[in-house]
Amino acid sequence: xxxxxxxxxxxxxxxxxxxxxxxxxxxxxxxxxxxxxxxxxxxxxxxxxxxxxxxxxxxxxxxxxxxxxxxxxxxxxxxxxxxxxxxxxxxxx
Amino acid sequence: xxxxxxxxxxxxxxxxxxxxxxxxxxxxxxxxxxxxxxxxxxxxxxxxxxxxxxxxxxxxxxxxxxxxxxxxxxxxxxxxxxxxxxxxxxxxxxxxxxxxxxxxxxxxxxxxxxxxxxxxxxxxxxxxxxxxxx
Numbered sequence: 108x109x110x111x112x113x114x115x116x117x118x119x120x121x122x123x124x125x126x127x128x129x130x131x132x133x134x135x136x137x138x139x140x141x142x143x144x145x146x147x148x149x150x151x152x153x154x155x156x157x158x159x160x161x162x163x164x165x166x167x168x169x170x171x172x173x174x175x176x177x178x179x180x181x182x183x184x185x186x187x188x189x190x191x192x193x194x195x196x197x198x199x200x
Numbered sequence: 201x202x203x204x205x206x207x208x209x210x211x212x213x214x215x216x217x218x219x220x221x222x223x224x225x226x227x228x229x230x231x232x233x234x235x236x237x238x239x240x241x242x243x244x245x246x247x248x249x250x251x252x253x254x255x256x257x258x259x260x261x262x263x264x265x266x267x268x269x270x271x272x273x274x275x276x277x278x279x280x281x282x283x284x285x286x287x288x289x290x291x292x293x294x295x296x297x298x299x300x301x302x303x304x305x306x307x308x309x310x311x312x313x314x315x316x317x318x319x320x321x322x323x324x325x326x327x328x329x330x331x332x333x334x
Contacts, residue, residue, distance in 0.1 A: 153255070154255050154257040154258075155259075155261065156257040165286070165287075165290055167287075167301070170286050170287060171283060173286075174279045174282045174286070175279060177282070178278065178279050181264075182275070187268040187278070188260070188262065188264030188278075189261070191257040191261050192282070192286065193286075196296065198295075199290075199294045199295060199296075
């Protein structure tokens with residue numbers, strides 16, 4: 108049996124402001140989507156995306172909930188457009 | 201490209217998207233709906249004298265910031281833009297295939313976004329024209 112770590116938060120460089128935003132986003136997504144969320148990581152995507160959210164299934168409902176959580180968080184911190192998400196299914200990541 | 205050319209491009213791409221949907225070409229329809237929206241987002245930024253970024257993610261981010269300053273419905277519209285873009289990216293660049301339900305949902309969201317953005321851009325153009333004449 109594989110002993111999976113239940114949660115791992117790892118920094119591979121100096122901490123940046125966006126990291127705190129991502130941690131807050133993770134909290135919201137775990138609350139709203141529970142086990143549909145596989146992982147959340149900061150990225151430097153080819154299209155400008157800065158967060159990859161890996162989900163079990165990128166359904167209409169899941170994407171809608173993720174986008175809503177992002178908007179809520181951006182409004183809370185007063186920074187619209189700071190999170191540029193890439194939502195990808197587990198088998199594609 | 202000028203603002204008016206982007207507006208025209210958006211209109212043409214919307215017609216093509218509707219045709220694709222009508223002909224059950226669901227993957228092509230989703231791509232075309234996104235392209236129509238993308239052209240309008242570029243037109244919006246040009247209308248407020250901002251330079252549109254090349255990359256789609258950055259484009260949405262800048263539109264989000266600017267729209268929030270002038271539009272009370274910005275949250276709703278930006279959320280819809282993000283949804284269309286996320287699904288389009290998964291359809292166009294990953295192994296996912298569109299089904300009729302997703303394509304119809306994207307068509308519905310796209311029409312809301314496009315109608316709303318057209319109104320905003322028209323208002324901005326009228327404002328600019330009126331400032332020139334007064």
